[in-house]
Amino acid sequence: MTMTSSRRLSTAEERRHTVLRTAIKAFAARGYYGTTTTEVAKAAGISQAYLYRLFPDKETLFVAVVDYCSARIRECHAEGAAAAATAEPAAVLAAMAAAYTELIADRDLLMVLLHATCASSEPAIREAVRACYAKQVEYVRAASGASDEQIRRFFGDGLLANVLVGVDAAALDARWARTLLG
Amino acid sequence: MTMTSSRRLSTAEERRHTVLRTAIKAFAARGYYGTTTTEVAKAAGISQAYLYRLFPDKETLFVAVVDYCSARIRECHAEGAAAAATAEPAAVLAAMAAAYTELIADRDLLMVLLHATCASSEPAIREAVRACYAKQVEYVRAASGASDEQIRRFFGDGLLANVLVGVDAAALDARWARTLLG
DNA sequence: CGAATGAGTGAGTGATTAACCACTCCCTCT
DNA sequence: AGAGGGAGTGGTTAATCACTCACTCATTCG
Numbered sequence: 001m002t003m004t005s006s007r008r009l010s011t012a013e014e015r016r017h018t019v020l021r022t023a024i025k026a027f028a029a030r031g032y033y034g035t036t037t038t039e040v041a042k043a044a045g046i047s048q049a050y051l052y053r054l055f056p057d058k059e060t061l062f063v064a065v066v067d068y069c070s071a072r073i074r075e076c077h078a079e080g081a082a083a084a085a086t087a088e089p090a091a092v093l094a095a096m097a098a099a100y101t102e103l104i105a106d107r108d109l110l111m112v113l114l115h116a117t118c119a120s121s122e123p124a125i126r127e128a129v130r131a132c133y134a135k136q137v138e139y140v141r142a143a144s145g146a147s148d149e150q151i152r153r154f155f156g157d158g159l160l161a162n163v164l165v166g167v168d169a170a171a172l173d174a175r176w177a178r179t180l181l182g
Numbered sequence: 183m184t185m186t187s188s189r190r191l192s193t194a195e196e197r198r199h200t201v202l203r204t205a206i207k208a209f210a211a212r213g214y215y216g217t218t219t220t221e222v223a224k225a226a227g228i229s230q231a232y233l234y235r236l237f238p239d240k241e242t243l244f245v246a247v248v249d250y251c252s253a254r255i256r257e258c259h260a261e262g263a264a265a266a267a268t269a270e271p272a273a274v275l276a277a278m279a280a281a282y283t284e285l286i287a288d289r290d291l292l293m294v295l296l297h298a299t300c301a302s303s304e305p306a307i308r309e310a311v312r313a314c315y316a317k318q319v320e321y322v323r324a325a326s327g328a329s330d331e332q333i334r335r336f337f338g339d340g341l342l343a344n345v346l347v348g349v350d351a352a353a354l355d356a357r358w359a360r361t362l363l364g
Numbered sequence: 365c366g367a368a369t370g371a372g373t374g375a376g377t378g379a380t381t382a383a384c385c386a387c388t389c390c391c392t393c394t
Numbered sequence: 395a396g397a398g399g400g401a402g403t404g405g406t407t408a409a410t411c412a413c414t415c416a417c418t419c420a421t422t423c424g
Contacts, residue, residue: 179319197371228373231415235371366423368421
């Protein structure tokens with residue numbers, strides 16, 4: 001509607017993006033049910049009322065955050081695949097796994113996805129989580145050419161890493177933790 | 183204190199046990215943050231006020247439910263191990279995995295543990311989850327004599343199964359779901 | 365019998381929450 | 395200059411939550 005030159009992004013769109021980025025931190029701690037919209041707004045540096053101008057309701061906001069995380073993971077896998085030593089499936093998977101391990105080192109993104117899986121009794125959230133897995137599996141398959149069995153093991157390892165980060169197993173000096181951390 | 187014969191269990195203790203059993207269903211749907219104490223009380227068939235007589239607060243109640251689930255899983259693993267064809271680690275692990283798959287078919291117990299992992303930003307809950315994993319890993323190790331690598335794969339497979347049940351992947355007719363279900 | 369004890373509840377309380385509305389400020393275009 | 399619209403907020407509301415209290419009913423024991 002407005003002008004025809006420069007300054008393409010409307011400020012509201014920028015804000016929405018800021019909210020998604022900062023909301024990860026907020027939702028990571030206590031998930032969909034346990035996080036208040038006020039906390040999300042504070043993390044983004046805006047009022048709670050304006051948060052509701054940017055997103056119609058809490059569920060839509062959370063789904064948008066999940067989609068954002070899903071996209072970040074796909075970027076991460078892509079970078080990993082690009083850095084693979086050879087084009088062999090196993091090598092590509094290993095490179096992707098390494099990139100993923102680095103990505104989830106900060107915990108927040110990972111915890112959001114764990115929380116999203118938990119909150120999948122809400123239909124809209126379940127769909128977002130399913131879509132996230134669907135895109136990941138198909139991307140990994142396409143980029144690596146790995147077999148079903150390899151892909152399954154890839155995701156099994158990833159989920160184990162998720163949980164270990166989730167309970168902060170690395171901070172423990174216990175045999176079970178060392179066993180699972182490998 | 184009371185009499186010396188018969189009727190050993192106090193009724194309150196029986197009630198507490200009923201609550202733990204039925205609370206699994208309640209907490210499974212929306213987790214620690216999303217489930218109200220009223221819902222838990224209703225599921226157990228008692229008033230919310232009496233729930234608070236049986237458990238000092240919501241967190242203690244939830245931790246007790248997690249411990250109860252943890253014990254159920256260990257029983258399940260034990261039954262699986264007992265039914266193993268041979269005493270070889272791989273055979274014992276396979277039998278345990280089969281028993282576990284059967285156990286989580288009803289979703290509820292599994293979802294509680296997933297939710298517990300999510301809620302591990304509460305220190306008491308994190309400790310309960312860690313204890314649950316610790317007991318599982320050490321039990322599996324002792325009962326099967328498997329290597330660290332085998333144990334890691336065992337839990338990776340288990341967690342993948344958890345998530346797939348969590349998002350009800352079996353109900354989908356999509357390639358990614360078939361790949362991960364194996 | 366009567367007192368004591370434990371099971372169990374109805375009716376709240378204060379705090380918090382998602383969502384809404386009326387409003388101000390500021391920028392841009394005419 | 396001034397109108398129009400978008401960015402952004404303070405204040406509120408109806409509902410809901412964890413948790414409490416005063417109370418009743420049933421059993422048990424001396």
